[in-house]
Amino acid sequence: MTTLRRALGALAAAGVVAATLVVGAPVARAEQGLTVAATSRYVYDAEAQVVRATMTLDLSNVSPDRQSGGGVYTYFFQGYSVPIPQSSARVRAQSDGSRLDVRVGGTDDPSIALARITFPDLRYRQSRRIVLTYEIRGRAPRSTDSTRVGPGYATFVAYGPGDEGSNRVEVVAPSAMSFTSTVDGFEDETSGGVSTYTATRNTFDGGLWSVVSLRDPDQVRESTVRVEDLSFTLSAFPDDDLWSSFVSTTVRTGLPTLETLVGNPWPGGLEQIREDASPSLRGYDGWFDPQGDEIVVGEQLDDDLIYHELSHAWVSGDRFDQRWLYEGLAQVIAERTVQRTGGRPTKHPVVSRRGTGAVALNDWDGDAGSRSTDLETYAYPASYAAMKALLGSLDDQRFAAVVGAGIRGERAYDPPGTVTPSAGRTSWSDWLDLVETRGGVTTAPKVFTTWVLDGKQVALLAPRARERAAYSALDEADGAWLPPEGLRDALSSWDFDRSRAVRGEIAPLGAGAAAVQDAAQRTGLPVPAAVRQAYERASVDDDYRALGTSLPAAAAAITAVARARTRAAALDDPFSELGARLLEVPERTAHATALLADGRVAPAVAAAADVSHRAGWAPALGAALPAAALLLVAALGSAVVLAVRRSRRRAQSTRSIRTLPRVLGLTRSRSRNSATPSS
Known part of the structure; x- marks a missing residue:
């Protein structure tokens, strides 16, 4: 609709047609002698699907006759021209009960025609009231004529040609319809289900010019688009099936690619994509409304625009501090998605940092829902140019890594995927660090200097560069570990x-x-996680001082435990293994290793010393035990032999005693009660 306003500049200058003077004076203009008071009323007729316009004009000639050189110059007016929508029909003009001649001609704007009303001479101090009526019928979606009138919607120019203080524009529609305009200042009044929107302040010297949009949210054509387990409602104008089909295909095709390029899954927060003219009336192609969980775009079949707005589900003011960050990111993401899905990227206006109206992008604020300003004309393409320069050379994998880190609020100097509890929105300084550190874009500071930073911010780049160089040297010195958190x-x-x-x-x-x-690599033991964490998480002076002793102790502990493990492993002959088992060397070796893994350095050293001590005794003990066992067996064998011998001697003694009575002629008989010698 911006072309309408450009056209009006020329039309307003020709809006008052002055007749040639009696003596051939040049063409007069409104400010040269004609006053205009106007009331312009535009009524949406839902049943007929037209807008009925009635413009009441009160013209007064205030140019007095002038005598000069013996003659009289008489100024009079014979006609008046009014810009109306090109699609207007039944154009009529009346004055004092009589019809006036109206001729409608084209202009260089396909949406605007010029209605020229002619009437009898209007001389000095004469006035004439003219009532101009016409019907605005609109054109089909995506016609070059941007006027639209259809079931439940209308977008048209509401123009009032009156002078400042004598101009009134009214737009009348059912209260169920939303109202949007290209200018502020309309006040609404509702009665009986009908709302009247009235504006009285002129927007330029030729009157009040506004494009307005009316929309009944209940008169839509709804459909559903599904992408895997996601679903979105498409809300189109009732007579625009092509828009629904295009958006549905675009979303299904592009959403998986978007997820890949931003390095994060779909975050939610979108339920509806709605076709509406209201964004264009505020100077935008479309917008993402997180409060309403919807994307609102116009009728254009623009995959780049759809992907731009979908990108705002990830890159928005909720995730990024500066507006240029999320607008520039949304556009480069959209452009890359169009390329990956076989589309044709949109060409963007070329702007210069040294051009008129250029500003440091960090000074661009405001929200997309607010009224567009001249600054947006520069800032949008400038944001795209800056972000393209930063990310354009990255492959998709690194692109996703950098963009995803910004979305998640990661810090550049932390490991990828690390999100601190205090992570907030990504600022311009965070973004510079991420692009240069994670993306490897060494030209990033130059790009920021050109497009983004003001003088004070540029002055920070030199000390930043020095500190980053020193950080890199320290990071190299401490091996694979991260420098401490404090740094x-x-x-x-x-x-x-x-x-x-x-x-x-x-x-x-x-x-x-x-x-x-080095100790861990040399010995094959892992670095205790607690030791590394103590180094990487150190953030205050006490932490740094403690590390001065704990790090050497950890290196010594790794060496000691490794030495103990080596000595224990060397006990591989049968005697040593026996001694090791008896002295619990395997169990105590495992214990020392576990203590080290837990980061309990001092106990691990003590346990390792114990293992080494026991391992030293194991071979001797293992060898001594079999010898002792043999001695024991021999001793037991000797004892058995002696016992047997003693038993035999006792047996022999018993037999001798039993034989003696017989030798002596003695006998012994047994009796239950007593034994007596026999006679």
């Missing part, structure tokens, strides 16, 4: 004085961290 937090916060102070505290710790990792 990473200072750099993430762009607190370069603090980062310099922290580096002074932790610089000596790099060798200790590397020694722990």
Whole structure:
């Protein structure tokens, strides 16, 4: 609709047609002698699906006759021209009960025609009331004529040609219809189910010009588009099936690609995509409304626009601090999605940082739902140009890694996927760090200098570069570990004085961290997680001081446990294994290893020493036990032999005693009661 306003500039200048003067004076203009008071009323007729316009004009000639050179100059007017929608029909003009001649001609704007009303001479101090009526019928969706009137909707120009203070424009529609206009200042009044929107302040020298949109939310054609387990409602104008079909296909095709490119699954927060002219009336192609859970776009079949608005489910003011960040991101994401799905990306206006109206993008604020301003004309393409320069060279995988990190609120100096409890919206400084650190875009500071930063912000780049270089050196010195949290937090916060102070505290710790990792690599033992965490999470001076002793102790513990494990493993002959089992060497070795894994460094060292001590005794003990067993067996064998011998001697003694009575002639008889010698 922006072309309508451009056309009006020329039409307003020709709006008052002055007749040639008696002596051939030049054409007169309104401010040169004609006053205009106007009441313009536009009524939407839902049944007929037309807008009925009635324009009441009160014209007064205020140009007095002038004597000069013996003659009289007489100024009079014979006609008046009014811009009306090109689709207008039944154009009529009346004055004093009589019809006036009206001729309608075209203009260079396909949406606007010019109605020229002619009447008898209107001389000085004469006035004439003219009532101009016409019907606005509208054109089919996506016609070059942008006027639309259909079932439950209308978009048209409401024009009032009156002078300032003498102009009134009214738009009348059922109260169920929403009302949007390109200008502010309409006040509404509702009675009997009908709303009247009235404006009286002119928008330019030629009167009040506004494009208005009316929409009945209940008169729509709804359909559902499903993408895997997601579903969205499409709400189209009742007579625009093609829009529904296009949007449905576009969403199904592009949503999986969008998820891949942003490195995050669909976040939700969208229920409906609605066709409506209201965004264009505020200067936008469309918008994502998180409060209403809907995307609102016009009738255009633009996959780039659909993907741009869908991208705002991820990249919005909820996730990013600056407007240029989420608008620029949405556009480069949309462009890449169009390319990946076989479409043709939209060409964007080329703007220059040195051009008229250019500003540092960090100074661009406001919301897309607010009225568009001239700043938007620069800021949108500038945001796209800046983001394209930052991300355009990245492949899809790295693109998704950087964009996804920004969406999740990650810090550049943390491992990918790490989200701190205090993670908030990604700011411009966070984004610069992510693009340069995760994306490897070394030209990022230059891009920011060109498009984004003001003078004070540019001054921060030099100390940032120095601190980043020092950080990289320290990060290399401490091996595969991250530098301590205190340094990473200072750099993430762009607190370069603090980062310099922290580096002074932790610089000596790099060798200790590397020694722990070297010991682990040399011995094949893993670095205790608690030891690494203590280093990477250190954030205050007490933490740094403690690391000065704990890191060497950890390296020594790894070495000690490894040595103990080696000694225990060497007990592989039968005697040593026997001694090791008896001395619980395997169990105590496992215990020492577990203590080390838990980060209990001192107990692990003590346990390792115990293992080594026991391992030293194991071979001797293992060898001594069999010998002792043999001695025991021999001793037991000797005891048995002696016992047998003693038993035999006793048996022999018993037999001798039993034989003696016989030798002596003695006998013994048994009796139950007594024994007596026999006679």
